[in-house]
Amino acid sequence: MATNRTFTMLKPDAIEGGNAGKILDLIISKGFKIKAMKFTHLSEAQAKEFYIEHAERPFYGELVEYMTSGPIIAAILEKDNAVADFRALIGATDPAEAADGTIRKLYAESKGRNAVHGSDADASAEREGAFHFAPNEIF
Numbered sequence: 001m002a003t004n005r006t007f008t009m010l011k012p013d014a015i016e017g018g019n020a021g022k023i024l025d026l027i028i029s030k031g032f033k034i035k036a037m038k039f040t041h042l043s044e045a046q047a048k049e050f051y052i053e054h055a056e057r058p059f060y061g062e063l064v065e066y067m068t069s070g071p072i073i074a075a076i077l078e079k080d081n082a083v084a085d086f087r088a089l090i091g092a093t094d095p096a097e098a099a100d101g102t103i104r105k106l107y108a109e110s111k112g113r114n115a116v117h118g119s120d121a122d123a124s125a126e127r128e129g130a131f132h133f134a135p136n137e138i139f
C-alpha cells in the first residue's frame, strides 16, 4: 500500500450509537476516498492479533473485550498524506483532549470507547489494511 493510504475502523460505540453514517460522511467530505470497506464483527483472536502491539498494556483485555462487543466497519482510505491527515481528523485518543470538530470530539464516549481507529504510520496502515482485506477486496 502506498503512503497515500490509511486504515480505519468505526468502533462498536460508533455503530451502536447510530453515528456510522455521519462519521463516514465527514470522512468523505474531508477528501478521503473509500478503497475498501466491510461491516464485520471481530473475533477475540482477531482483536488480540490486531492490537498485538498493546499486549503488555494494562488496558489490553478491556480493549479486546470492547472491540469484540459489537460489529465494526473497517475501511481503507486514500488521500494525499492520508495517515497524518486522518489522525488529525480523528483527534486525540482521549475525547476530552480532542480538538473541536474532530471525530472523537464529536462522537467518542471515552478514551476506551473512542469511536474510531486510525493507523499511526504507513507501515501500520499497510499491515492493518492487509489484516482485514484480501487484494481483490481493495479497489
Ligand code: DAT
Pocket: 054, 059, 062, 063, 092, 093, 111, 112, 113, 114, 116, 117, 118, 120
Ligand atoms: P489511538 O487509537 O489513538 O492510536 P493507542 O494506539 O494508544 O491510541 O491505543 C489503542 C486503543 O486502545 C485506543 O484507541 C483506545 C485504547 N486505549 C488506549 N489507551 C487507553 C487507556 N489508557 N485506557 C483505556 N483504553 C485505552
Ligand code: MG
Pocket: 118, 119, 120
Ligand atoms: Mg494507535
